[in-house]
Amino acid sequence: MSEEGVPVLLYIYDLSKGLADQISTYILGTHIEGVWHTSIVVFGQEYFFSQEGINEYPLGVFQSKTVLGEPQKKLTLGHTQVPQSVFQDYIRGLGTSTFRGSEYHLLKHNCNSFSNEVSNFLVGVGIPSDILQLPEIIQTTPIGATIASFLEHLTEGITNFRRNRQESPEFEQLNSAIEEARRNSLALEERRNVLNEKLARRERKKNKKKRRESKHRISADELTPDSGSSEGSSPGRQRRRVRMADSVEVISGNGDDRGGGGKLPSEVAEEFEQEEKREREEKKKQRDPPVVFKNAVDVQEEFDALVGLIDGKMTPEEMTSLEELHQYMLEDEGSWALGDGFLNFIGRLLNDKSLSEEASVRTLNVLACAALKDDVILLLHQDRREHILMNYAFDFDRLPLLQQKALALFMCNLFENLSSSEWMLYISEWQYCNQSISNIRVTTKVAVNSLLADDPELRDRGSAIVHNLACKEVFDDVAVELSMALLQFFNNSPPEEQVFRTMKALARFCQISSQDVPQLVQMIGPPPTKFSGMSPRVDEQIALVTKKLR
Numbered sequence: 001m002s003e004e005g006v007p008v009l010l011y012i013y014d015l016s017k018g019l020a021d022q023i024s025t026y027i028l029g030t031h032i033e034g035v036w037h038t039s040i041v042v043f044g045q046e047y048f049f050s051q052e053g054i055n056e057y058p059l060g061v062f063q064s065k066t067v068l069g070e071p072q073k074k075l076t077l078g079h080t081q082v083p084q085s086v087f088q089d090y091i092r093g094l095g096t097s098t099f100r101g102s103e104y105h106l107l108k109h110n111c112n113s114f115s116n117e118v119s120n121f122l123v124g125v126g127i128p129s130d131i132l133q134l135p136e137i138i139q140t141t142p143i144g145a146t147i148a149s150f151l152e153h154l155t156e157g158i159t160n161f162r163r164n165r166q167e168s169p170e171f172e173q174l175n176s177a178i179e180e181a182r183r184n185s186l187a188l189e190e191r192r193n194v195l196n197e198k199l200a201r202r203e204r205k206k207n208k209k210k211r212r213e214s215k216h217r218i219s220a221d222e223l224t225p226d227s228g229s230s231e232g233s234s235p236g237r238q239r240r241r242v243r244m245a246d247s248v249e250v251i252s253g254n255g256d257d258r259g260g261g262g263k264l265p266s267e268v269a270e271e272f273e274q275e276e277k278r279e280r281e282e283k284k285k286q287r288d289p290p291v292v293f294k295n296a297v298d299v300q301e302e303f304d305a306l307v308g309l310i311d312g313k314m315t316p317e318e319m320t321s322l323e324e325l326h327q328y329m330l331e332d333e334g335s336w337a338l339g340d341g342f343l344n345f346i347g348r349l350l351n352d353k354s355l356s357e358e359a360s361v362r363t364l365n366v367l368a369c370a371a372l373k374d375d376v377i378l379l380l381h382q383d384r385r386e387h388i389l390m391n392y393a394f395d396f397d398r399l400p401l402l403q404q405k406a407l408a409l410f411m412c413n414l415f416e417n418l419s420s421s422e423w424m425l426y427i428s429e430w431q432y433c434n435q436s437i438s439n440i441r442v443t444t445k446v447a448v449n450s451l452l453a454d455d456p457e458l459r460d461r462g463s464a465i466v467h468n469l470a471c472k473e474v475f476d477d478v479a480v481e482l483s484m485a486l487l488q489f490f491n492n493s494p495p496e497e498q499v500f501r502t503m504k505a506l507a508r509f510c511q512i513s514s515q516d517v518p519q520l521v522q523m524i525g526p527p528p529t530k531f532s533g534m535s536p537r538v539d540e541q542i543a544l545v546t547k548k549l550r
Contacts, residue, residue, distance in 0.1 A: 005079030049114030
């Protein structure tokens, strides 16, 4: 995965093959460009939703197997930092819940609904609204309403038939076996193609290295007294002829499946996977490490205390969610253990005034430990439905101090993994208390209020959040707002660790907003040199800020 992430594309097919564009005005009384079917393309696979449930094909296979052919449009939705393994868990979860085949509805819950859901999960934005609104547009026309009613009855009949019909066990087993064989065949072919590409890439690297070494050797030969003679140049030409004859060894689909020096494809694949894993780890090491608090709380102690505080006050459904939390946090199960209604349970623990304030604090401390897990992104993406976590965080300045400290710890620890840190920067807006807010606005608010708090521990966590935000790519307005808070913070006498974090953040913001932030520093002050001599690393950051001042 590159630093900017994996590209996420929307493939848009016209089911009418251009007919809607030509005759829709005459039939419906309004013009529609096409009857859209969409799919999400990511990690080399194409995903879409139909009456069979969620479908997955290697890139290019779907087009070759249907009459739709190539998509009419290919729209880049953005780049995702979500790991492929986490995404696969997410897709499996959708396939067994909201996007089962039986849940398909031609007008209300279709392929475009699925694409919109997955797009929001991966990149934090939905698909174009004109695609989602197409059924409504059609239904507003006189004949469209009739067509919609007919299709709805037809869909209901098909759905009821599908629900009432009893499949024989033998038929189901046969279908499962056929489907598994088909998927295995496609997966094998895709794996073979990937291995061929990787082998070719490795061979190209080797040849490039050999050519560089050859140039050095030839240059050395040319410096010898007899380098101009045919005898002296012949070995060099011979070496070049040998290298030009080098061929890339690939894995054949029909012949011997041994490649890469006589190794089996599985062995070669394992080598590549290990190599890619090392590359990912190296990239993670190279990025600015976030400031997180891994040992701030004991998850076992926090969970046990939470259970004691809410014992006898929960519904059966909420007790199920409590058990899911236990599995996720203490039994090391994946986030797949958390059900669809899990965040509603968390919302009650945070907002129910009949529960003690301590219950909210303990809940947030457990979530702060969950934030360090690499699959916490699946939990976070549940939040975009009702924004339970972010709405609660938006009221940060109204919360009691203990809740503020626990919430700041949770949000700071979310910077541990790329996917969850990107989630905190999402700009998609929703309405809350008559205001338009977004993840990045809430994160900024928590950062500023924590940084400027009277409590030393909360200030410490606030300085960490601001530092972590500065290590990400934020917009100019966010950089300016955080810089103003930093300058106010500098009027105090913070310890060296906090000065380093915040001065480093200010240096980054000077780069992001190269005009506004330096002007603020000069107009508002105090001058960064106030902290000169505190430590070499602080002096280094002060020099970076000073360089930007005019």
